[in-house]
Amino acid sequence: xxxxxxxxxxxxxxxxxxxxxxxxxxxxxxxxxxxxxxxxxxxxxxxxxxxxxxxxxxxxxxxxxxxxxxxxxxxxxxxxxxxxxxxxxxxxxxxxxxxxxxxxxxxxxxxxxxxxxxxxxxxxxxxxxxxxxxxxxxxxxxxxxxxxxxxxxxxxxxxxxxxxxxxxxxxxxxxxxxxxxxxxxxxxxxxxxxxxxxxxxxxxxxxxxxxxxxxxxxxxxxxxxxxxxxxxxxxxxxxxxxxxxxxxxxxxxxxxxxxxxxxxxxxxxxxxxxxxxxxxxxxxxxxxxxxxxxxxxxxxxxxxxxxxxxxxxxxxxxxxxxxxxxxxxxxxx
Amino acid sequence: xxxxxxxxxxxxxxxxxxxxxxxxxxxxxxxxxxxxxxxxxxxxxxxxxxxxxxxxxxxxxxxxxxxxxxxxxxxxxxxxxxxxxxxxxxxxxxxxxxxxxxxxxxxxxxxxxxxxxxxxxxxxxxxxxxxxxxxxxxxxxxxxxxxxxxxxxxxxxxxxxxxxxxxxxxxxxxxxxxxxxxxxxxxxxxxxxxxxxxxxxxxxxxxxxxxxxxxxxxxxxxxxxxxxxxxxxxxxxxxxxxxxxxxxxxxxxxxxxxxxxxxxxxxxxx
Amino acid sequence: xxxxxxxxxxxxxxxxxxxxxxxxxxxxxxxxxxxxxxxxxxxxxxxxxxxxxxxxxxxxxxxxxxxxxxxxxxxxxxxxxxxxxxxxxxxxxxxxxxxxxxxxxxxxxxxxxxxxxxxxxxxxxxxxxxxxxxxxxxxxxxxxxxxxxxxxxxxxxxxxxxxxxxxxxxxxxxxxxxxxxxxxxxxxxxxxxxxxxxxxxxxxxxxxxxxxxxxxxxxxxxxxxxxxxxxxxxxxxxxxxxxxxxxxxxxxxxxxxxxxxx
Numbered sequence: 001x002x003x004x005x006x007x008x009x010x011x012x013x014x015x016x017x018x019x020x021x022x023x024x025x026x027x028x029x030x031x032x033x034x035x036x037x038x039x040x041x042x043x044x045x046x047x048x049x050x051x052x053x054x055x056x057x058x059x060x061x062x063x064x065x066x067x068x069x070x071x072x073x074x075x076x077x078x079x080x081x082x083x084x085x086x087x088x089x090x091x092x093x094x095x096x097x098x099x100x101x102x103x104x105x106x107x108x109x110x111x112x113x114x115x116x117x118x119x120x121x122x123x124x125x126x127x128x129x130x131x132x133x134x135x136x137x138x139x140x141x142x143x144x145x146x147x148x149x150x151x152x153x154x155x156x157x158x159x160x161x162x163x164x165x166x167x168x169x170x171x172x173x174x175x176x177x178x179x180x181x182x183x184x185x186x187x188x189x190x191x192x193x194x195x196x197x198x199x200x201x202x203x204x205x206x207x208x209x210x211x212x213x214x215x216x217x218x219x220x221x222x223x224x225x226x227x228x229x230x231x232x233x234x235x236x237x238x239x240x241x242x243x244x245x246x247x248x249x250x251x252x253x254x255x256x257x258x259x260x261x262x263x264x265x266x267x268x269x270x271x272x273x274x275x276x277x278x279x280x281x282x283x284x285x286x287x288x289x290x291x292x293x294x295x296x297x298x299x300x301x302x303x304x305x306x307x308x309x310x311x312x313x314x315x316x317x318x319x320x321x322x323x324x325x326x327x328x329x330x331x332x333x
Numbered sequence: 334x335x336x337x338x339x340x341x342x343x344x345x346x347x348x349x350x351x352x353x354x355x356x357x358x359x360x361x362x363x364x365x366x367x368x369x370x371x372x373x374x375x376x377x378x379x380x381x382x383x384x385x386x387x388x389x390x391x392x393x394x395x396x397x398x399x400x401x402x403x404x405x406x407x408x409x410x411x412x413x414x415x416x417x418x419x420x421x422x423x424x425x426x427x428x429x430x431x432x433x434x435x436x437x438x439x440x441x442x443x444x445x446x447x448x449x450x451x452x453x454x455x456x457x458x459x460x461x462x463x464x465x466x467x468x469x470x471x472x473x474x475x476x477x478x479x480x481x482x483x484x485x486x487x488x489x490x491x492x493x494x495x496x497x498x499x500x501x502x503x504x505x506x507x508x509x510x511x512x513x514x515x516x517x518x519x520x521x522x523x524x525x526x527x528x529x530x531x532x533x534x535x536x537x538x539x540x541x542x543x544x545x546x547x548x549x550x551x552x553x554x555x556x557x558x559x560x561x562x563x564x565x566x567x568x569x570x571x572x573x574x575x576x577x578x579x580x581x582x583x584x585x586x587x588x589x590x591x592x593x594x595x596x597x598x599x600x601x602x603x
Numbered sequence: 604x605x606x607x608x609x610x611x612x613x614x615x616x617x618x619x620x621x622x623x624x625x626x627x628x629x630x631x632x633x634x635x636x637x638x639x640x641x642x643x644x645x646x647x648x649x650x651x652x653x654x655x656x657x658x659x660x661x662x663x664x665x666x667x668x669x670x671x672x673x674x675x676x677x678x679x680x681x682x683x684x685x686x687x688x689x690x691x692x693x694x695x696x697x698x699x700x701x702x703x704x705x706x707x708x709x710x711x712x713x714x715x716x717x718x719x720x721x722x723x724x725x726x727x728x729x730x731x732x733x734x735x736x737x738x739x740x741x742x743x744x745x746x747x748x749x750x751x752x753x754x755x756x757x758x759x760x761x762x763x764x765x766x767x768x769x770x771x772x773x774x775x776x777x778x779x780x781x782x783x784x785x786x787x788x789x790x791x792x793x794x795x796x797x798x799x800x801x802x803x804x805x806x807x808x809x810x811x812x813x814x815x816x817x818x819x820x821x822x823x824x825x826x827x828x829x830x831x832x833x834x835x836x837x838x839x840x841x842x843x844x845x846x847x848x849x850x851x852x853x854x855x856x857x858x859x860x861x862x863x864x865x
Contacts, residue, residue, distance in 0.1 A: 080368065095564065099367065139563050179463075502676070502684075502688070507702035507750070507753065508677065508702055508706055509701070517690075518690065
């Protein structure tokens with residue numbers, strides 16, 4: 001009889017214990033000092049990763065970094081409250097903001113980083129040759145709007161459904177290369193370093209660098225959640241300093257950048273040449289302007305990229321004052 | 334009539350309660366609409382999803398227009414893949430299962446390999462599927478076939494081996510040839526198990542199609558859910574999920590009917 | 604001779620030590636005879652029957668059917684099982700038709716023959732039913748109809764009425780005797796009921812406990828139809844009873860010993 005009376009109590013204790021363990025293991029805002037960063041595995045996003053390396057030693061902050069497949073996934077994580085600072089292409093930030101993701105664009109950190117590649121075994125292609133070819137791109141990447149703009153300028157329509165001039169498939173960055181290699185697609189708009197890899201490994205040929213649209217050379221965006229920016233200004237400032245620091249080191253010491261990106265980020269999968277070709281096409285930087293974002297928004301609306309019901313207004317969410325302050329303090333141009 | 338109403342009431346009680354709770358949570362603002370849209374938003378989105386997107390323009394028959402909604406197109410695409418993939422899996426697994434179930438020697442040879450491959454979920458084959466079959470429907474059908482293959486194989490094998498040897502002896506005693514024994518005794522005898530395997534196989538095929546469609550096809554419920562995710566349309570995600578659930582229910586009811594017909598002799602069906 | 608067992612011995616390789624089920628059985632059964640194999644559990648009577656059916660090959664000796672050694676099962680030695688073994692996924696008439704279809708008879712002939720047999724076994728109303736809808740007695744009648752469809756000269760019956768209640772059993776025993784009288788088949792009938800053996804058989808073969816051998820080959824000369832109330836019947840029953848019980852006790856002793864030896 002006694003044993004049975006203990007049983008329900010035991011079960012309750014077990015249940016509470018499990019609940020407590022679960023509750024205490026999800027950090028959310030528990031460990032206040034940790035800044036949670038969402039990043040992508042691309043060569044020109046390397047400076048943001050490098051922040052993690054110098055965070056403790058040089059900046060006095062704790063940074064926890066999570067890697068995602070593409071910018072849209074970073075936005076999802078922000079919605080879920082898991083990320084304070086994110087690194088994405090502007091397109092993901094824009095469509096995120098349009099869907100109500102509470103972010104500010106606070107800095108830019110790389111420009112360019114796109115190439116239109118064709119299969120190396122096809123005769124050399126011009127844009128006008130693309131009709132009827134199989135084209136692929138990563139959804140939510142800046143390459144998507146660049147592709148749309150380039151095709152639009154050449155008078156070609158595209159969609160993922162049959163019926164337009166070109167039918168495109170959506171694949172993630174590494175899968176684009178694989179599809180090109182296995183000849184499952186003919187043309188891809190690719191990011192770095194994958195584009196340089198495709199060229200250096202011989203299965204892709206550059207058709208063009210898509211910087212002749214109104215967008216120009218696209219800038220990648222560093223975003224912060226509104227909550228982080230407004231409620232933790234001190235941490236935000238310290239992170240920004242760290243970011244500027246890290247980027248400055250990368251710009252002034254290309255060998256450091258190369259070593260870090262190739263060995264730490266890509267675990268030796270990237271050669272020296274591939275890295276330098278990639279960064280040559282996507283140099284590190286800091287700055288971004290509301291105008292650039294607004295042009296990008298307008299282009300996205302024009303071509304229906306992002307399917308935004310309510311396009312955002314750049315002025316309302318591009319806030320570079322923090323960046324400017326930090327740059328002035330650190331004496332960086 | 335009363336008992337039917339009662340039954341209906343009992344069946345609907347849980348879903349209605351959950352809907353009310355859900356609506357309450359959203360109305361009170363406890364969650365962001367992106368994380369959990371209200372059931373009303375989902376319902377509206379579902380309607381939008383199932384209805385035709387363009388107004389009727391007289392260029393086609395009214396019926397064609399009425400059925401042109403995106404959801405129907407997607408559901409058709411997914412179902413087609415399920416049927417093709419399941420078909421491939423079935424056609425491969427059934428004979429192999431029958432033969433392996435009947436022949437202990439063959440079982441000895443093939444079993445270790447099968448037991449190693451079986452636990453690997455089809456999803457793990459995705460990268461290989463793309464490498465081997467490219468993009469589009471072929472890798473998806475491969476994955477779905479894989480998902481259906483093992484349940485059908487394992488259940489068919491079990492079914493054949495549990496056919497009471499006394500039936501086999503009786504059949505031999507009555508002068509039946511091995512072919513007749515196989516077709517008229519082993520196969521019907523194994524049928525309850527085979528159908529069980531088919532049911533599981535279709536279920537798995539349906540699970541796999543959703544994931545398989547996230548690779549590189551351009552329509553289908555899985556594809557649509559992935560797209561909705563990437564455009565932050567949580568309401569459409571849920572609408573898509575509900576559609577999947579409804580279709581799955583439909584398939585299951587159909588299987589139930591088939592079962593009841595084919596196994597009407599079965600003691601267990603009483 | 605319909606069936607001849609010549610020095611039949613059977614050894615089975617089980618989990619542990621091999622088991623000698625039959626020692627050396629010599630037995631001849633004439634055409635048209637009704638022979639009962641009687642004995643305690645494990646005496647090998649079912650094994651002997653299976654050897655006659657052709658399901659197993661004896662480890663030593665041979666079984667001849669009409670002078671030829673038996674290679675495997677054949678409809679000429681139709682078997683009726685205690686568990687009926689009706690195919691559950693076939694209706695009564697499909698079950699009865701099975702052997703005829705296997706033989707490749709034309710559909711018209713099959714239809715007539717099946718109707719004939721169903722009538723003979725009083726199953727006509729149940730032609731379209733599933734086996735699961737039938738009582739034990741009816742199922743066994745279907746089983747008998749099924750083997751009779753092929754008109755075998757020999758019937759092998761392995762405790763066919765063992766699973767039935769006493770009344771159904773009596774009814775079926777009578778029916779079996781009628782069929783036997785009418786059709787003149789050779790019947791080998793396994794049972795452990797002394798009364799059943801005396802009621803049915805021309806000859807009762809009493810078997811020893813394992814390893815089985817023929818203990819007594821006893822002709823039953825009581826006139827048919829036989830009445831269990833008859834004093835001669837009872838006297839025979841007593842005599843058989845003593846023989847069989849001796850073997851039964853020996854079997855139980857051996858069993859006890861095998862347990863304590865573990």
